[in-house]
Amino acid sequence: MTRPLVAVLDYGIGNLRSAQKALLRVGAEAHLTADSGLIADADAVVLPGVGAFGACMRALHDSGLGEQAISAAGSGRPFIGICVGMQLLYDASEESPGVDGLGVLPGEVELLPSHVKRPQMQWNRLQICRGDHPSMAGLEDPWLYFVHSYAAPVNENTVATVDYGGPVNAVVGVGNVWATQCHPEKSSQAGLSLLANWVQSIHEVSA
Amino acid sequence: MKVVRVIPCLDVDKGRVVKGINFVDIRDAGDPVELAAAYDAQGADELVFLDITASHENRDTTVAMAAAVAEKVFIPFTIGGGVRSVDDARRLLRAGADKVSIMSAALARPDLITEIADEFGSQCCVVAIDARSSSETESGYEVFTHGGRRASGVDAVAWAVEAEQRGAGEILLTSMDRDGTKEGFELTLTKAVVERTNIPVVASGGVGTLDHLTAGALEAGADAVLAASIFHFGEHTVAEAKDHMTAAGLTVRPCP
Numbered sequence: 330m331t332r333p334l335v336a337v338l339d340y341g342i343g344n345l346r347s348a349q350k351a352l353l354r355v356g357a358e359a360h361l362t363a364d365s366g367l368i369a370d371a372d373a374v375v376l377p378g379v380g381a382f383g384a385c386m387r388a389l390h391d392s393g394l395g396e397q398a399i400s401a402a403g404s405g406r407p408f409i410g411i412c413v414g415m416q417l418l419y420d421a422s423e424e425s426p427g428v429d430g431l432g433v434l435p436g437e438v439e440l441l442p443s444h445v446k447r448p449q450m451q452w453n454r455l456q457i458c459r460g461d462h463p464s465m466a467g468l469e470d471p472w473l474y475f476v477h478s479y480a481a482p483v484n485e486n487t488v489a490t491v492d493y494g495g496p497v498n499a500v501v502g503v504g505n506v507w508a509t510q511c512h513p514e515k516s517s518q519a520g521l522s523l524l525a526n527w528v529q530s531i532h533e534v535s536a
Numbered sequence: 537m538k539v540v541r542v543i544p545c546l547d548v549d550k551g552r553v554v555k556g557i558n559f560v561d562i563r564d565a566g567d568p569v570e571l572a573a574a575y576d577a578q579g580a581d582e583l584v585f586l587d588i589t590a591s592h593e594n595r596d597t598t599v600a601m602a603a604a605v606a607e608k609v610f611i612p613f614t615i616g617g618g619v620r621s622v623d624d625a626r627r628l629l630r631a632g633a634d635k636v637s638i639m640s641a642a643l644a645r646p647d648l649i650t651e652i653a654d655e656f657g658s659q660c661c662v663v664a665i666d667a668r669s670s671s672e673t674e675s676g677y678e679v680f681t682h683g684g685r686r687a688s689g690v691d692a693v694a695w696a697v698e699a700e701q702r703g704a705g706e707i708l709l710t711s712m713d714r715d716g717t718k719e720g721f722e723l724t725l726t727k728a729v730v731e732r733t734n735i736p737v738v739a740s741g742g743v744g745t746l747d748h749l750t751a752g753a754l755e756a757g758a759d760a761v762l763a764a765s766i767f768h769f770g771e772h773t774v775a776e777a778k779d780h781m782t783a784a785g786l787t788v789r790p791c792p
Contacts, residue, residue, distance in 0.1 A: 346632045350607055380657030448659055448705060450736045451539045452581055452789040472789045474612060476659045492537045515612045515634065517576055518792060
């Protein structure tokens with residue numbers, strides 16, 4: 330089986346290299362790139378993100394990658410948003426009022442409850458709501474690493490939640506678009522398994 | 537659900553782990569990548585690399601080490617020691633570190649905390665505080681620098697509060713009275729910082745037994761417990777630490 334070409338969108342913020350390295354480990358030909366030709370040619374696209382929602386949206390637009398992300402998510406190719414990259418897919422965030430998100434997924438990202446420590450900076454145990462979703466294949470009682478103060482609302486798109494002052498959206502799946510609030514690239518074997526499932530979905534689309 | 541993190545801390549000099557780590561199946565006890573992978577396999581939740589020389593000419597070596605670790609090890613890690621500017625932080629984070637820990641430079645110029653938090657997010661800005669008990673400050677604890685040798689006159693608890701206000705995402709709190717003693721964390725200091733701040737607090741300094749790890753989380757309320765020698769010298773595995781903490785009623789991520 331050939332290694333699928335994966336474009337990890339590089340819009341100049343923080344530590345994006347971990348996602349690329351983890352995807353290389355699980356069998357993807359992952360490139361950290363801002364090249365529109367490479368992104369258009371890729372079999373699948375990753376939208377990573379760290380830091381504030383508004384700052385990430387600004388960096389995405391400044392690098393011209395906002396439109397590319399929307400177009401990739403709408404193309405039917407496998408797409409995954411990670412951490413703030415998940416949050417950017419929604420319409421907006423309480424973190425940055427007045428800043429439009431990419432609007433790929435409906436809803437507004439909300440601040441975590443006030444009675445828990447923010448950020449949630451810890452490993453947490455997934456409560457799987459949709460065990461038949463391909464992202465969860467083969468994952469036995471997975472624990473993943475989280476660093477965030479905001480999260481997308483839990484709804485019918487939610488694949489798994491974690492308990493942090495109530496159910497918090499951890500993984501969503503809507504057709505070709507997957508997103509994780511946790512950092513699978515920093516979650517040891519469980520995270521690598523989730524990413525391997527995503528790479529497997531690329532093979533299935535390409536087949 | 538609060539899940540307490542267990543964090544081995546590795547001292548690094550010129551890109552090599554020092555203070556002789558003693559695992560049975562390690563070929564090269566100085567190789568940060570091999571040691572990080574071994575701790576990942578044991579179930580460590582995070583790692584902290586402390587660059588103990590951190591002279592200016594060694595920065596490239598440390599950046600290269602961060603890149604090498606990030607290539608092979610998929611758990612979060614922090615690099616501390618010698619981070620003096622936004623540019624230092626950027627290089628380490630771009631290389632693959634998840635967080636940088638700043639200490640003396642933040643004390644000398646507190647705006648650095650805000651600058652790093654604004655540029656990369658609070659989640660990757662750890663403020664490290666080395667504290668000693670002192671009659672000079674209101675809380676009874678004073679910030680020390682230079683490996684605990686130089687008093688700063690700054691109140692350690694008040695500094696933790698200020699660091700949070702300025703944008704720190706985590707406090708790495710080391711009792712220099714306890715560091716190396718194996719007498720356990722300074723629980724009063726740890727508890728004071730936990731109670732006065734709303735960001736995660738990593739307890740450090742003095743762990744000699746598994747009970748000490750438990751006490752840091754259970755009695756002082758630390759979000760994470762850091763230790764070096766009890767893990768490095770094979771006295772206990774991370775799995776033993778977590779079993780002990782679970783038996784005491786704490787929640788931890790199970791080991792593989």
